[in-house]
Amino acid sequence: GEDVEQSLFLSVREGDSSVINCTYTDSSSTYLYWYKQEPGAGLQLLTYIFSNMDMKQDQRLTVLLNKKDKHLSLRIADTQTGDSAIYFCAESRDSSNTGKLIFGQGTTLQVKP
Amino acid sequence: EAGVAQSPRYKIIEKRQSVAFWCNPISGHATLYWYQQILGQGPKLLIQFQNNGVVDDSQLPKDRFSAERLKGVDSTLKIQPAKLEDSAVYLCASSLGILAGGRGTYNEQFFGPGTRLTVL
Numbered sequence: 552g553e554d555v556e557q558s559l560f561l562s563v564r565e566g567d568s569s570v571i572n573c574t575y576t577d578s579s580s581t582y583l584y585w586y587k588q589e590p591g592a593g594l595q596l597l598t599y600i601f602s603n604m605d606m607k608q609d610q611r612l613t614v615l616l617n618k619k620d621k622h623l624s625l626r627i628a629d630t631q632t633g634d635s636a637i638y639f640c641a642e643s644r645d646s647s648n649t650g651k652l653i654f655g656q657g658t659t660l661q662v663k664p
Numbered sequence: 665e666a667g668v669a670q671s672p673r674y675k676i677i678e679k680r681q682s683v684a685f686w687c688n689p690i691s692g693h694a695t696l697y698w699y700q701q702i703l704g705q706g707p708k709l710l711i712q713f714q715n716n717g718v719v720d721d722s723q724l725p726k727d728r729f730s731a732e733r734l735k736g737v738d739s740t741l742k743i744q745p746a747k748l749e750d751s752a753v754y755l756c757a758s759s760l761g762i763l764a765g766g767r768g769t770y771n772e773q774f775f776g777p778g779t780r781l782t783v784l
Contacts, residue, residue, distance in 0.1 A: 555706070586775075591777070592777055592778075593668070593755060593775035593776050593777045593778055594707070594755065594757075594775040595775070596772060596773075596774075599772075639706050639707075641706070643771070650695060650697075650712070650759055650771040650773065651709055651712060651720060652707075652709065652773065654706030654707050654708070655706050656704065656705050656706050657704075657705070657706050
């Protein structure tokens with residue numbers, strides 16, 4: 552199937568770490584992405600990981616990929632109120648090679664001061 | 665660098681009416697995507713163009729939706745007639761393009777702000 556699954560809601564306190572999880576179904580996925588969407592705005596690419604990697608770190612963001620379990624996570628260190636948004640996991644599949652993205656339903660991150 | 669532009673930002677119509685959305689991609693981007701994002705869901709690809717040709721329109725409801733990119737730059741997406749379930753945000757995205765032989769090549773998509781459509 553085409554499903555990319557995410558938990559719907561996460562609430563953390565400012566300064567804590569946030570971990571957003573995602574599972575995908577297609578083992579041929581080449582790239583996996585994390586996008587951020589703020590109210591009334593389009594999608595902003597946060598980071599991506601190639602399928603032959605198991606970890607990628609970019610400042611406060613850490614992406615972990617478990618290809619065996621088809622599990623992707625995004626960790627945000629020192630979460631700030633400005634991180635409040637909806638986070639989408641997306642996969643790009645090698646078989647299509649068209650750049651088509653399959654998105655999860657999004658995780659709403661609420662950061663409390 | 666200017667981003668992906670979309671207009672209008674908001675549109676309210678009654679069911680059975682027609683509506684059109686416009687997208688201007690980033691200059692030089694060969695690939696253009698239209699996504700539909702229903703409230704509470706992730707974006708779903710409707711149609712993808714490479715220059716002025718259609719690459720994938722398998723999820724486009726062709727009985728009522730149409731899209732064109734005549735000169736390989738701007739694109740319009742039309743709904744005629746609209747149904748209540750078409751209420752959504754319509755996102756346009758662009759990327760440099762599919763590289764020949766670039767199986768699994770990284771191909772970042774840049775998204776516009778979207779058009780929020782409400783069908784009453």
